[in-house]
Structures are given as C-alpha cells and as structure tokens.
Amino acid sequence: MQLSAAPYEERLTAPRTWWLISFLVGVSMALVLLPFGTLPMLGGLAGGTAVAAVAASSYGSVRIRVVGDSLIAGEAKIPLGALGEAEVLDAEEARAWRTYKADPRAFLLLRAYIPTALRVEVTDPQDPTPYLYLSTREPERLAQALRTQTSA
Numbered sequence: 001m002q003l004s005a006a007p008y009e010e011r012l013t014a015p016r017t018w019w020l021i022s023f024l025v026g027v028s029m030a031l032v033l034l035p036f037g038t039l040p041m042l043g044g045l046a047g048g049t050a051v052a053a054v055a056a057s058s059y060g061s062v063r064i065r066v067v068g069d070s071l072i073a074g075e076a077k078i079p080l081g082a083l084g085e086a087e088v089l090d091a092e093e094a095r096a097w098r099t100y101k102a103d104p105r106a107f108l109l110l111r112a113y114i115p116t117a118l119r120v121e122v123t124d125p126q127d128p129t130p131y132l133y134l135s136t137r138e139p140e141r142l143a144q145a146l147r148t149q150t151s152a
Contacts (some may be wrong), residue, residue, distance in 0.1 A: 007066050008145035010088075010136060012111045014060030022052035057068050062109065064134055066145045073109045073134055079148050083132075084121030086143040091115035096133075111135040118142050 029086050033044035065072045073115025089097060094117040098110060107122075107129050114135040122129045136142050 007148060008142050009065045010138060010142070011061065011133060012060060012062050012064070012109075012114060014056045014136075018056040018060070019053065022056050023049055025049065025052035062110075062111070064109065064136060064142065066142070066149055067133050069149065071132075071146065073107075073132065076107060076109075076132075078122075078132070079147065080123035082122060082127060083146065083150070084123040086146050088117045088139040088143055089117040089119055097133055102133075104130055106131050106133055108133045109135060113143075120146065 018096035024055045026045045027049070029048030030041045031044075033040040062126040063072070064074075066080075067069065070080045070103045071080060094115060097119055098108075098112075098115065102108075105128055110133065112135075114137055115149060116130075116139050118136055120132040120134065122131055134142070
C-alpha cells in the first residue's frame, strides 16, 4: 500500500526569539562559571547554549499532517472517519478554547506561541475525547485538507 502525498504538513517550530534566549542561557552559564576560569566559562557558554537549543528544538519539532486517511498530530494518529466538523479559531477564540471553554477530556496540541488554532469534533462514540484543539499557523488550510481528504 502506497500512501499519497501529504495534502497538509506543518512543523510547529519555535519562534526565532527562542534561539536568542538559548544563547542568553549560555551566556548566563558562562557568567556563573567565570570565577572558575576561562576554560570553565567557555564550557558553560557552549554547554548552556547547546542544552537550551536542544530544548527549544525538541519543543518545536512537533508536526501536524494529513496523510492518507489519518490526521497525525504530534504522537496522536486519528482516522479521518472519526472526525467531524473543523472550526477555524482566530487568536481571540483560540485563547478562549485554551482557557475557560476548554474541556479537560479534549486532546490539545497546544503551542502558546502560535495564536491561531483549529478545533475538530471527534464523532467516534467509543472515544471519550470531545474534540481536538490543534495550534496551527494555517488553520484554514488544515481545515480544507481535512474536508478534502474526508470527501475523497
């Protein structure tokens, strides 16, 4: 069985400022180790920057894909037949669904640095999850990909 090309794929990369923060973490580690000499200071700069960069990279490595008959969001793989209507959420509505409108049973793929999102109903009666909340920079395109693949 050969899968078709993904009609939608997005990586929720961390913002550029996080890379600057990673460097600043390295600088702070260097300053902490400065009293011990130049070599430990340089090690702190390199090590602190590397550890913070790995953390930023891993947090921003999550992907959302629509492949074949499945929606893959992070570690979750959901068949498109179990999904209902998709609602595009602007920044204000996305914030509401992250806070006071949120259902604790919902699946959240949440990245606070991405202001927009998509809320997709789960229609499978065996699944207690009421909806999926997916942070995405292109919610209209993801909703269109879901509609296209469901009708195909």
